[in-house]
Amino acid sequence: xxxxxxxxxxxxxxxxxxxxxxxxxxxxxxxxxxxxxxxxxxxxxxxxxxxxxxxxxxxxxxxxxxxxxxxxxxxxxxxxxxxxxxxxxxxxxxxxxxxxxxxxxxxxxxxxxxxx
Numbered sequence: 001x002x003x004x005x006x007x008x009x010x011x012x013x014x015x016x017x018x019x020x021x022x023x024x025x026x027x028x029x030x031x032x033x034x035x036x037x038x039x040x041x042x043x044x045x046x047x048x049x050x051x052x053x054x055x056x057x058x059x060x061x062x063x064x065x066x067x068x069x070x071x072x073x074x075x076x077x078x079x080x081x082x083x084x085x086x087x088x089x090x091x092x093x094x095x096x097x098x099x100x101x102x103x104x105x106x107x108x109x110x111x112x113x114x115x116x
Contacts, residue, residue, distance in 0.1 A: 001096065004048035006039060006057075007032060009074065012081035013051065013088065020092075040066055049099055051088070053079065058114070061103055070099045075107050083108070 005014040007027040014026035025048055027034055034042070036056050043050045049070035050057065058073060060066045072091070074084060091106050098104075103114040 001099070002046075002048050004039065004043045004046075004050050006050060006052035006054055007034070008053045009051050009084065010081055013084050016085050017051075017088075036060060040068060044068055053084075058103065058105075062114075068101075068103070070101055071103045072099065073103065073105045075105055077108060 002023045003017055004025045005017065005027060011026050011028045014024045014029065017024045025046075027039060031038070031042070036054065037060070039050065040057070040060060042048065044067055047069050049072065050068065051072045051074065053074045053076070055073065055075070057071055061068055061071065072088075074087065076083060076087060087106060087108055091111060095104070095111060098113070105112045105114060
């Protein structure tokens with residue numbers, strides 16, 4: 001799968017995803033400082049699924065009606081990389097083939113596919 005890991009999500013998550021065999025673009029490593037609009041455009045035009053902790057993406061998609069290839073919004077109580085990876089690991093194990101074109105909110109306790 002192709003993931004664009006937002007700057008706030010971190011390079012540790014990007015590295016872990018690469019180790020798991022996914023194709024990864026890390027905003028932190030490759031285009032640090034990119035705006036949310038630039039990240040959305042890059043992800044859509046290059047067919048990446050965004051992984052982010054930034055709730056602004058929800059506003060852009062639902063209030064501004066922005067198109068996307070899929071977004072995983074990590075809404076976590078514990079923002080440490082180790083927890084992000086643990087939560088993502090469990091999520092991807094169970095939902096990998098249900099991500100594309102969806103906006104998914106993932107917490108430590110629940111997964112919610114947001115409706116458009």
